[in-house]
Amino acid sequence: MLNTDEILSTIEMLHAEHLDVRAVTLALNVNDCAAPTADGIAQKLVTKISTFAEKLVQTCDRVGAKYGIPVINKRVALSPVSMLLAGHGASAPLKIARALDQAAKNCGIDFVGGFSALVHKGITPWEDLLIRSLPEVLSETKQVCSSVNVASRKAGINMNAVKMMGTIIRDIAFATEDIRGFGCAKLVVFSNVPEDSPFMAGAYMGVGEPEAVINIGVSGPGVVSSALNRFKHLHNGQVTLDQLAEEIKITSFRVTRAGELIGREVAKELGIEFGIVDLSLAPTPTVGDSVGEILKALGIAKIGAPGSTAAVAMLNDAVKKGGLFASSSVGGLSGAFIPVSEDSALAEAVGKGTLVLEKLEAMTTVCSVGLDMIAVPGDTKPETISAIIADEMAIGVINNKTTAVRIIPVPGAKAGDIVDFGGLFGSSPILEVRNNDGSEEFIEHGGRIPAPLQSLTN
Amino acid sequence: MFTYVLNIMSDDHPGIIAAVTAAAGEIGANIESCSQTVLGGYFTLIMIMTIASEMSTDDLQKHIKEHTSSSCVIDVSVRKTTPESLQASKAERFVLTAFGKDQPGVVCRFSEYLADHEMNILDMYGCRQPNLEGEMQFLLTAQVEIPSKWNLALLQCDLQNIGKDLNFTVVLQHENIFTATNRVRYR
Numbered sequence: 044m045l046n047t048d049e050i051l052s053t054i055e056m057l058h059a060e061h062l063d064v065r066a067v068t069l070a071l072n073v074n075d076c077a078a079p080t081a082d083g084i085a086q087k088l089v090t091k092i093s094t095f096a097e098k099l100v101q102t103c104d105r106v107g108a109k110y111g112i113p114v115i116n117k118r119v120a121l122s123p124v125s126m127l128l129a130g131h132g133a134s135a136p137l138k139i140a141r142a143l144d145q146a147a148k149n150c151g152i153d154f155v156g157g158f159s160a161l162v163h164k165g166i167t168p169w170e171d172l173l174i175r176s177l178p179e180v181l182s183e184t185k186q187v188c189s190s191v192n193v194a195s196r197k198a199g200i201n202m203n204a205v206k207m208m209g210t211i212i213r214d215i216a217f218a219t220e221d222i223r224g225f226g227c228a229k230l231v232v233f234s235n236v237p238e239d240s241p242f243m244a245g246a247y248m249g250v251g252e253p254e255a256v257i258n259i260g261v262s263g264p265g266v267v268s269s270a271l272n273r274f275k276h277l278h279n280g281q282v283t284l285d286q287l288a289e290e291i292k293i294t295s296f297r298v299t300r301a302g303e304l305i306g307r308e309v310a311k312e313l314g315i316e317f318g319i320v321d322l323s324l325a326p327t328p329t330v331g332d333s334v335g336e337i338l339k340a341l342g343i344a345k346i347g348a349p350g351s352t353a354a355v356a357m358l359n360d361a362v363k364k365g366g367l368f369a370s371s372s373v374g375g376l377s378g379a380f381i382p383v384s385e386d387s388a389l390a391e392a393v394g395k396g397t398l399v400l401e402k403l404e405a406m407t408t409v410c411s412v413g414l415d416m417i418a419v420p421g422d423t424k425p426e427t428i429s430a431i432i433a434d435e436m437a438i439g440v441i442n443n444k445t446t447a448v449r450i451i452p453v454p455g456a457k458a459g460d461i462v463d464f465g466g467l468f469g470s471s472p473i474l475e476v477r478n479n480d481g482s483e484e485f486i487e488h489g490g491r492i493p494a495p496l497q498s499l500t501n
Numbered sequence: 502m503f504t505y506v507l508n509i510m511s512d513d514h515p516g517i518i519a520a521v522t523a524a525a526g527e528i529g530a531n532i533e534s535c536s537q538t539v540l541g542g543y544f545t546l547i548m549i550m551t552i553a554s555e556m557s558t559d560d561l562q563k564h565i566k567e568h569t570s571s572s573c574v575i576d577v578s579v580r581k582t583t584p585e586s587l588q589a590s591k592a593e594r595f596v597l598t599a600f601g602k603d604q605p606g607v608v609c610r611f612s613e614y615l616a617d618h619e620m621n622i623l624d625m626y627g628c629r630q631p632n633l634e635g636e637m638q639f640l641l642t643a644q645v646e647i648p649s650k651w652n653l654a655l656l657q658c659d660l661q662n663i664g665k666d667l668n669f670t671v672v673l674q675h676e677n678i679f680t681a682t683n684r685v686r687y688r
Contacts, residue, residue, distance in 0.1 A: 044623065044624050044644065045596065045624075045644060045676060045679050045680065045683075047626045047642060049679050049680075049683040049684075050596055050598065050626075050642045050679055051640075051642070052682075052683065053678060053679050053682045053683065054598050054642075054672070056682065057672075057674075057678075058670070058672065105654075108653070108654060108657065109653060109674070109675050110674055110675050110677070110678040111672050111673075111674035111678065112678065297682040297683070300681040300682050300687070301678060301681060301682050303681070304677060304678060304681045
């Protein structure tokens with residue numbers, strides 16, 4: 044029999060602190076959708092996604108209601124679509140992307156990820172085709188998400204791909220100028236991309252996975268910041284950092300358990316294998332549901348002030364420790380996200396000038412996932428965008444972790460202007476990019492930054 | 502073996518369980534299961550015991566009362582029971598939680614609905630407490646068994662409608678969410 048304290052503490056977490064399951068993502072290998080024509084591929088993709096994901100939304104809703112925890116986003120992540128493009132012409136990517144958009148609509152899901160290419164050591168013609176199609180694809184479709192892995196611990200950094208992505212991101216921004224460059228929010232550039240992440244825009248299905256698998260992303264940071272504030276209140280603010288770390292760990296344990304329970308039951312009902320729980324704290328623009336609020340609860344009054352990196356490191360580590368004990372199926376990115384526009388406290392800090400690009404970069408060295416949802420001036424040079432990507436990739440490669448860049452040059456906007464992407468993507472002041480003209484020669488070199496010494500582990 | 506269920510109620514003080522179990526021991530009773538709680542200064546104990554030779558419920562009640570009189574036991578009731586009635590139901594367990602401004606009739610309203618739908622209450626807790634504004638709130642939690650024939654979504658909808666009438670927040674959730682989030686071992 045449950046005791047009353049157990050019931051009340053869970054009720055508080057669910058209802059006062061708005062615990063939810065952030066994402067249930069059906070990962071699907073679509074290599075069997077290869078066909079002689081692009082129309083054939085498109086048709087096969089729609090059929091396969093519809094077959095597997097037909098009941099995803101209703102199942103998530105039913106299971107969520109049974110346990111009193113809403114599942115916010117239901118998604119599909121595909122094996123890299125670039126593989127299907129081998130031997131096809133320039134018109135194929137858009138036809139396929141439109142089919143994916145249609146499949147998403149048919150199933151009522153939020154996004155389809157996996158319009159992706161893995162080019163960390165070299166670029167095949169079909170991966171080149173996919174990357175060059177991104178300005179058109181991300182402007183002509185609504186629910187298709189893309190990712191490009193340009194670096195890995197074992198391969199180093201493909202600087203030809205990094206250089207290419209700077210130009211592509213600029214082109215996507217101008218192709219979606221009418222929506223303030225929003226197309227760029229659907230593209231993530233990675234190093235060491237995980238094969239089982241449930242979070243968009245970067246979710247894709249890796250080659251080592253089964254045909255279909257359910258991965259889930261647990262709740263947002265609001266639960267953690269509420270738990271910390273309650274703990275501080277109970278002790279009249281007389282708490283040490285190790286006590287706060289313990290509180291984060293306990294909260295992460297509970298949140299992970301709730302997520303895994305939902306994920307396993309959804310997977311069972313759909314007859315699909317359960318994959319992983321991603322422990323990542325993923326903020327939303329809702330006030331309170333913010334990693335920045337956690338930093339404030341830890342005592343960082345001005346986010347970006349000295350101490351911010353240490354606070355993020357402690358948070359990230361405590362989340363992992365609690366989550367790992369809760370579940371033996373932890374994977375994906377599993378850390379704390381700091382997506383600026385999606386996190387009201389971080390966006391506010393950018394507006395006040397306490398949080399700058401360089402400090403954000405420092406914070407990404409100790410958490411997942413990287414420079415995420417940062418809006419920069421529309422006149423940021425492609426070479427500078429590439430250089431920002433290169434820096435972030437270097438952090439990932441040297442530290443053997445996933446890092447990523449989701450950067451949005453907003454056409455016509457200057458540093459300090461406010462851009463609003465709407466809904467879960469939030470709004471943010473435009474970050475200042477200093478030294479916009481200092482990296483051209485470095486980027487123009489191209490080639491590859493060799494794999495680091497740490498890659499030789501055998 | 503003959504099985505009996507005892508219910509003891511008293512004002513709360515040390516020594517009640519010691520007195521009851523000593524009395525049970527004198528007639529060779531074996532305790533199968535028991536549960537005790539204290540609410541508002543009152544002690545209550547429910548106990549299932551087996552005895553090798555049959556006793557009438559009146560004799561057993563008299564024996565326990567006589568041997569616990571020094572502990573000021575104020576009420577003892579006894580029933581004979583059968584192993585069949587002790588078998589666990591196969592229905593799934595859910596937790597009903599309701600909270601809102603305190604008012605008469607809340608427990609009655611929810612328990613009537615549960616009774617009408619053959620939902621057995623396994624455990625219940627209710628308390629009055631002021632909220633931050635000083636307004637008296639009532640919180641009710643009940644662990645219930647729900648027969649598999651019912652549609653959960655409809656039950657949740659009905660209970661929420663009762664909640665709307667009372668201006669209460671009402672939630673009905675499967676018990677596994679509570680075990681998963683509180684206990685190290687749960688599957």
